[in-house]
Amino acid sequence: MNHKTLESLTITTVSSSSYECTITVDCAVFGFQDNELRLLLVKRAIDPFKDQWMLPGGIMDEGHTLEESVNNVLFNLTGIHDVHQEQVKAYSSVDRHPVKRVLTVCFYALIKPENHPVIAKNYVSDVQWYSLSKLPKLGFDHDQLAVDALHKLRGSLDQNLIFGELLPDKFTLKELQDLYESILDETLDRRNFRKKILQSGLVIPTNEKKIGVKGGPELYRIKK
Amino acid sequence: MNHKTLESLTITTVSSSSYECTITVDCAVFGFQDNELRLLLVKRAIDPFKDQWMLPGGIMDEGHTLEESVNNVLFNLTGIHDVHQEQVKAYSSVDRHPVKRVLTVCFYALIKPENHPVIAKNYVSDVQWYSLSKLPKLGFDHDQLAVDALHKLRGSLDQNLIFGELLPDKFTLKELQDLYESILDETLDRRNFRKKILQSGLVIPTNEKKIGVKGGPELYRIKK
DNA sequence: TCAAAAGTGTTCGGCTTACACCCATGA
DNA sequence: TCATGGGTGTAAGCCGAACACTTTTGA
Numbered sequence A, B: 001m002n003h004k005t006l007e008s009l010t011i012t013t014v015s016s017s018s019y020e021c022t023i024t025v026d027c028a029v030f031g032f033q034d035n036e037l038r039l040l041l042v043k044r045a046i047d048p049f050k051d052q053w054m055l056p057g058g059i060m061d062e063g064h065t066l067e068e069s070v071n072n073v074l075f076n077l078t079g080i081h082d083v084h085q086e087q088v089k090a091y092s093s094v095d096r097h098p099v100k101r102v103l104t105v106c107f108y109a110l111i112k113p114e115n116h117p118v119i120a121k122n123y124v125s126d127v128q129w130y131s132l133s134k135l136p137k138l139g140f141d142h143d144q145l146a147v148d149a150l151h152k153l154r155g156s157l158d159q160n161l162i163f164g165e166l167l168p169d170k171f172t173l174k175e176l177q178d179l180y181e182s183i184l185d186e187t188l189d190r191r192n193f194r195k196k197i198l199q200s201g202l203v204i205p206t207n208e209k210k211i212g213v214k215g216g217p218e219l220y221r222i223k224k
Numbered sequence C: 001t002c003a004a005a006a007g008t009g010t011t012c013g014g015c016t017t018a019c020a021c022c023c024a025t026g027a
Numbered sequence D: 001t002c003a004t005g006g007g008t009g010t011a012a013g014c015c016g017a018a019c020a021c022t023t024t025t026g027a
Helices: A068-079 A142-155 A172-184 A190-200 B006-010 B065-080 B143-156 B173-184 B190-200
Strands: A020-033 A034-045 A057-059 A085-092 A102-111 A122-129 A203-209 A218-222 B019-033 B038-042 B057-059 B085-091 B100-110 B124-131 B202-207 B218-222
Touching: A020 A068, A020 A142, A020 A172, A020 B173, A034 A172, A057 A068, A068 A085, A068 A102, A068 A122, A085 A122, A085 A142, A085 B085, A102 A142, A142 A172, A172 A190, A172 A218, B006 B143, B019 B065, B019 B173, B038 B065, B038 B085, B038 B173, B057 B065, B065 B100, B065 B190, B085 B143, B100 B143, B143 B173, B173 B190, B173 B218, B190 B202
Parallel strands: A020 A102, B019 B100
Antiparallel strands: A020 A034, A020 A057, A020 B019, A034 A122, A085 A102, A203 A218, B019 B038, B019 B057, B038 B124, B085 B100, B202 B218
């Protein structure tokens, strides 16, 4: 443990002399496209890390919470708006930003890409959905943030109905299974998967069939 | 969604004009004492929230990470040092501190109270271990932080060997079970609990018996 | 008509749950 | 000696894992 800063902490109430630090939010936006899980990356148009891919991120603005700032940042960089997000973790290494000290809180969000066309805005020169298996090297420490966000997403698979955020209103069980397999990065038994999902009662058939697909699969929707 | 601050975010790289904000850390320190889980609280000696109980907390100091700051804060307020902690969540409501805007990252830590005598230091007038069932109303939004920290602790019960941080080197299975029951807030079947723990292989007998207790229970220790 | 994908049930093993009596010890 | 707590085993139900064939549809 480091006690070098003992003195600096004897004033422990918040006052105008407190050390302040820039706070940013970054967001791992996941979408399900072409039957696989994808991550939304932006290419940065300015230094540092000019022309490198990274998670969309930006400063937390005055008078707004972290969550509100995530929405603002996503809109300003990619045009995406009104997403629900979950907090992953705060990162505080003193050297994670080369110019000045920055504390970052990372989030993940789940969206349906077909409902959210993306466009590069402001200091971003490009926006792309990347397959998780083909991610480029990311700027800053965003490789780590992306890994942590995926782990968090995985961990919440059982609890939440996260698929509702990622799939269209009507979907086949095959699509749902592909989504699960993408997130977990493992293959699942089709019969056991169907049994588990249908027994949960969270997904119900619509009595419609998806056309243009061999086998004529039933379409399902989230209950309620 | 609120787009009022669109303009303020068009400059999204970090610059000297970025909005800055005081960052603090708070820590829910859990200890196992008198066969129940307890939470370490400090009584604040200064305004705001003078004379109210709360989680120990303080500012993140320049040149140190959040984790290092937690250790510094705990040492400066309670004398506790060198604890391992886990991050719970960041809190960013704009009005959570009555004087100025403060972003707080909350942690939890697990310690053995008998190894960490506590003393009130600096702006703290008292330090006490509180049974979870008898917590007072806490200052700031610390009621919420405490609940969230306990949930996080609960969630990590299965994965980690967290008991190693909370129990003495040698302990009885009854003590371990009491710890689990305290954290989960439910009663467990004694035989099933023993079976599960012993089958896991993470706990092994020492061939010593605890004296001063009826029944003469065997003492166990964490493997390796 | 053929290739591809959808749909469907059963068995097995392991894990969790419920449950009651005897033994060791301190008071 | 007695009251308290420690220690032990078995049976039943539940859940997850493994596994193959028939039906539907688009090409």
